[in-house]
Amino acid sequence: MPSGWKSQRHVRQVAVNRLCRGEVLVVGCGNSELSEQMYDVGYKRLTNIDISETVVTHMSQRNAERRPGLVFQQVDATQTPYEDASYQAALDKSTLDAMASEEEGALARSMLTEVSRVLAVGGRYVCVTLAEESVVRLAVEHFVGLGWAARLHCLQEESGGEEDSFALPVFVLVCTKFRRPMATPLLEMCLGEDGAPARLASVADLLTAVRERQAYAVLKKRLRTGTDAGANLSLSLCHAQSGAPRYTLTVQDCPPGAKPPRANHFAIFIVPQGSETAWLYSAAEGRRQLAASANFRRLVVAAMHRNQEYADMQAVQSELSPMVMDLAPPGMPANQQVPFLSVGGDLGWREEVSRGVSALSGEYCVENVRGEDGELYRRLVFLSNAALVQSESRLVPASSASSHKKRNKKKSKPTASCASLPVDSGFLCCAHHEVMVAGLAALGVGSPENKGVPVSVLLVGLGGGGLPQFLRDFVPDVAVEVVELDPVVMQVAQEWFGFRPDERLTVTLGDGLERIRALEEGGDRLFDAVMFDVDNKDTSLGMSCPPAAFVETSVLQKVCRLLTPRGVFILNLVCRDSALRKSVRERVSAEFPTILSRKVEGEVNEVLLCSRGAADGSSDAARALPSLNRAAKSLQGALLSGGNGTSSRRPHIDVAELLKDLRVE
Secondary structure, eight states: OOSSSSHHHHHHHHHHHTSOSSOEEEETOTTOSHHHHHHHTTOOOEEEEESOHHHHHHHHHHHTTTOTTOEEEEOOTTSOOOOTTOEEEEEEESHHHHHTTSGGGHHHHHHHHHHHHHEEEEEEEEEEEOOOHHHHHHHHHHHHHTTOEEEEEEOOOOTTOOTTOOSSOOEEEEEEOOSSOOSSOEEEEEESSSOOOEEESSHHHHHHHHHHHHHHHHHHHHHTTOOOTTOOEEEEEEOTTTOOEEEEEEEEEOOTTOOOOTTOOEEEEEEOBTOTTSHHHHSHHHHHHHHHHHTOSEEEEEEEOTTOOOOOHHHHHHHHHHHHGGGOOTTOOTTOOOOEEOSTTSOBOEEEEEEEEETTTEEEEEEEEEOTTSOEEEEEEEGGGTTSOSEEEEBOOSOHHHHHHHHHSOOOOOSSOOTTOOBOTTOOOSHHHHHHHHGGGGGTTTOGGGTTOOEEEEEEOOTTSHHHHHHHHHSTTEEEEEEESOHHHHHHHHHHSOOOOBTTEEEEESOHHHHHHHHHHHOSOOEEEEEEOOOOSOTTSSEEESOGGGGSHHHHHHHHHHEEEEEEEEEEEEEOOHHHHHHHHHHHHHHOSEEEEEEOTTSSOEEEEEESSOTTSOOOHHHHHHHHHHHHHHHHHHHHTTTTSOOSSOOOOOHHHHHTTOEEO
């Protein structure tokens, strides 16, 4: 047993307190002092077994005079000679941990079978363990399968923070035998010896709770000596009853050289609901910026999870206070007041309006949130990557008057569901979508010489449909074909994001690569713009948009052949791997000599505007910039004029500003 705990006597006392005063079988006693200490406090009916003859002989001799009633026997715990139901308790200190690694757990299962047999009704198996996942799963599944109850106590580390103390917590597993096996498993988790038990629904939930406590202990150990500003340490805290993730805590220390005031040791920042995906809170650099502005030695950024209920800021503070104080920086005075920081003093607001499952992308939810600007937004989030907003649209308030009030009074929680509110098709929530629209200035859209000239766009990736609808509603004489792989995304776009295809906005359901191949082989359709705005489901790569196959040379060549002479290829690239980004850039430039790029502020996204030559036919990208800037004014005017006249709302976009920071690649 590790040495850095509230003394081994405390661990043993917890185990002893779980027992009764009847016959006790100590399984794999070894040379531990546990049985001797139990005997001394009144537990006289102890039978200690061990497979080692040497251990049994030594322990018998050691206790012959002082503890004549303490029995030691050489017995194989997997094949005991004892009668059925002959013991009231079985005590195991780390024997299960040792045996579970042998013969793929076969020895441990045999031992547990014997324990089950020799325990009487009402008897308890008490196991002191470090709770390796495979060990806990083996034991709990065994006893639950027999209809027993299982409770796991997580013992708290002694305060004092010794440098050499063991990081992982010690657990005591208590399994109780019933006369009639329980049809529904009774699984509970307790913090400490006498903590209130939290009921859990499944063995998987119990294992999740164990991992949470272990991760918390390891993080606390690591934080005792401080971290660097780039450590980016985080963990999830689960709901005590359901086991579902409830908070994600990320620890951010101040950067080297920063000197916060001496009193500013530690603070907790509560991220408003619905804002957890914002760059300031979700990106490492954003959190560093947040910590620097808060000016504390250590800032813990606490994000609340969707599908969880939170009463108010005071309730959240009360819930987090007992745990986050363990994450304080070293050297902080014991009586130091720790402030809870927030934006606007409230928890924000979130309303889930739909949830479903896509065969291609997994579980998703559609939710309404209130932004920090006071406006209401609707989001599509795939829960396999809950930190990423797949699509977002701004909602139109019930009346302009209420919108005015919302902006000019203290934020308050909406009093009714906003599920029926329409989306504002003139507002693009994604900054990279604005840049992609602005890139159409390369086509000369809106200029007098191009008045009435059709504009054809092929867009791979639908999402909520905000980008293609904006194009249809505001770009003059446009025709858009969208290719979307997932029919569920199409359904969600229509049901919750107001997506309405028509003769100028069509959708092809299918693989984008296959559609590009078919169009290129057909040879009868060309496009003025081909746009890639499709995400990568493979999160193991350093490029989350587009999938790697979309930027292979063969695909880029097909895209090039699908473009009209004035055509432009517009790529939304999200790549954190610098080497991979360089490789993609080289492949794109091999097919498109003229490339202009625009980084999206506060995001990883960058938009590449690619063509086969500048406006005068040369391949000098720098010479394309002046003409593009002039064309921006024409496009801006065309968008503001109402485009195709299908929307009563004016677009919120500044083309010239978006193109101002274009960079020559």
